[in-house]
Amino acid sequence: MRSIRPQSLCTKFWRISSQPQRCQFHKRAFSISVGRRTSTVDMTEEDLAKVEIDRQRLWGELHKTCEWGVGERWGENPTDVGMHRLALSDDDKKARDWFVAAVQNLGCEVKIDAMGSIFAIRPGKKAGPPTYAGSHLDTQPTGGRYDGILGVHAGIEMLRTLNDGNVETEYPVGVINWTNEEGARFPISMVASGVWAGAVSLEKGHNLKEVNGPATQKSELERIKYLGTTEASHEVNPIGAHFELHIEQGPILEASGGKIGAVEGVQAYRWYTVTVKGRDCHTGTTDFRNRSDSMLTAAKLILHSHNKASEMGCLASTGILNLKPGSTNTVPGSVQFSLDMRSKENSKLLELEEVLRAEFPKIAAGDVVDCMNMAGTKGRGCEVEWRLDTDSPATKFHEVCVKCVQESAEAMLGTASTSLVRKMTSGAGHDSVYTSGRAPTSMIFVPCRDGVSHHPAEYCSPEDCGNGAQVLLGAVLRYDRLRAERAN
């Protein structure tokens, strides 16, 4: 399928061609507007407010497509069923086929790249890299119906709404279904957007093997016929801007009564393995002074990492802990635990690491550090080793995009909306992390019940799904307007 080949570079951020483009598939062109406004540039806030998505249609379509990859039932309602739609599986193929048919029916051009990511493009008045709504249709093995899926469906609902209202955009708009965002079956998450952005090589992406089996991403792309001909490259297949609607996957919005999160970026995280070396000894025959208790020491370090992260406005947590030898009456001589530390700011995260790297050995030696070792008996001490496993620096989303999301949300929620719209930092990674390095990007968060995600019982209410899709549409139109204004 044909890529848009930009002919001139108009601004730092996007390229546009000098001639209006025609969709190669359905020959429907928007060079002549049939809407009330020929241009988003001329739309007032009132006009924008009238472009409303069909919330019921969105909800119905989303749950209809959940027939492909049915997971665990967790409740009594028809939609109280989780998802099991692993990337490039037969179920994923069915969802992809539905996606392609749906967007072609809406008059879109479809491009599939070498990683199987699908780009649906609705032409604008002018040519240029499209403003996309992007997310993913693959799920965790025991996932829910909203993570990723909501973002793609909201994108399609956006296209339907624009068609229904005969709204013409200045530049093309579109929807992306990114391949294997979850990294569950093929264990690199956001791998296709990573290849597109140049952060992961195509070779690595293609050769990535499934967790329990011999297939690679390439062999499965071939099998399900989604190995596209478009180069998986931000240079060859550029994005004008990327907006991603997603459930928050955390409890912050819900707990604070917020309705929309205008996501300013993704926090930095670093993953470590900390090893505490002590000495095995008998729990009965060794007094506290003669022990090198690696489990007791690990407990102090885990607690201290929490205390220090709290103090510095960061996050820290331990999700894996293994000890040896593992007997009730043997004081363990060795403990390894994971340490996941996060912060909005790279510098803050490095500062936290520096403090802990300096203080852990002191605590392990029995010295008093803050409230550690204030009580208890000083033993013979332990040794501490650190290993950095993952380093993911902070991502800052594009200010203009964040502003579009915020204004769109405030417009939808009305005058009392200030407290309902929260500027947020995403705790988890998304495809938007990779797009943000190559194109203006922001995300829209909506609450999910109890912050539960990656679980069959993940739930986002019809109201919140609709809110998110409405804000997505408004943000894309606002951005299109700004883009045209800037070009003029």
Add this chain to the structure above:
Amino acid sequence: MRSIRPQSLCTKFWRISSQPQRCQFHKRAFSISVGRRTSTVDMTEEDLAKVEIDRQRLWGELHKTCEWGVGERWGENPTDVGMHRLALSDDDKKARDWFVAAVQNLGCEVKIDAMGSIFAIRPGKKAGPPTYAGSHLDTQPTGGRYDGILGVHAGIEMLRTLNDGNVETEYPVGVINWTNEEGARFPISMVASGVWAGAVSLEKGHNLKEVNGPATQKSELERIKYLGTTEASHEVNPIGAHFELHIEQGPILEASGGKIGAVEGVQAYRWYTVTVKGRDCHTGTTDFRNRSDSMLTAAKLILHSHNKASEMGCLASTGILNLKPGSTNTVPGSVQFSLDMRSKENSKLLELEEVLRAEFPKIAAGDVVDCMNMAGTKGRGCEVEWRLDTDSPATKFHEVCVKCVQESAEAMLGTASTSLVRKMTSGAGHDSVYTSGRAPTSMIFVPCRDGVSHHPAEYCSPEDCGNGAQVLLGAVLRYDRLRAERAN
């Protein structure tokens, strides 16, 4: 083999017959003394001091028998090799055969009970339940050369020394090799002394299956021909007193410069499984206030158990910890950990438990208890459940026996000995725990390097082995003298 059948009950603690008894095996009788003293009653401290063991012979014999059940080499010296002599194995049979031959050569009667424990008896001037030196010849799978083995060899060296010096005791003395003290192959430790004491049924002892295989203790006793005809019973086969020489298996003597531990008892211990229930959540998307972090909570509880045990003069430790689901970027919703708590006093241990049972839920809820929750962020809290897995009350050894050990040690070590002899509580269980309920009992501890035991590199120096055996001999002779004095 014939059991001694006591004809009259002389004291609360032991039974003696009115007639001198003859050994049924070698017809060597001690009714006519050929030693310098006919009675331990008449021996002065000076006389006792002259009855000295042969330290070189002890060391040589001990290591000679370690050819049966050779374990891992850990050093360059010929004796730097660990042991692998599981109870009732072919190697254990060879060690038993050597034991029986050795004590028969020394003129002893041999009785084997229904649990395979071997009782060697050297007649005294009067009949009665013997004063025994008892321990075990079986080892851990990766054990050392001193745990148990030293105690049995010291008993045999005692018999040799008495024979060499023509020393006659008032009452019979002997040596016991208890079956399966370790509980490594057949997983109940001290099982044969337990059956003897009536704490474990013979049926349970016989039917106990090996850890990795179909054999039972009974089938293996039959196979190696050590299923004895003497009832395994403290009533049918009584013990006059029980002294056990053992390596400390802890670092206290070595660290304090002590040479001999006069063991006053065995501490109480209770084993628990503590379950902390929180809620799985994403480490990146969930702020501290919205977490129910079971690992962080477990860290606090483990640390608090240490602090509180320290404060109350008890011990507490965690040797097993399992968490779920076990992923770096998921805050664990469930943690289970073992808690091993010990104290010299039953009441103290129960008091510690009561305090922790009251305080753990408060700490898990985020309340400030001592220095817990003084820093950090209060989350949504976790729930705590306790399960008691093992309850082993404290054992108090017999004051007279402890006094005999202490006096024997002080006599051997000389006038400067006060700081070299320490009254101690055993942290680990031994066969003496079971004998102490049925006969006057005490133990003698000698240092082992770095407190290491249940490990190939377990080590007790020739000097310490000799010291222990000398104190054992002295304690048995002192006890024999006291016993005769009391009878008069």
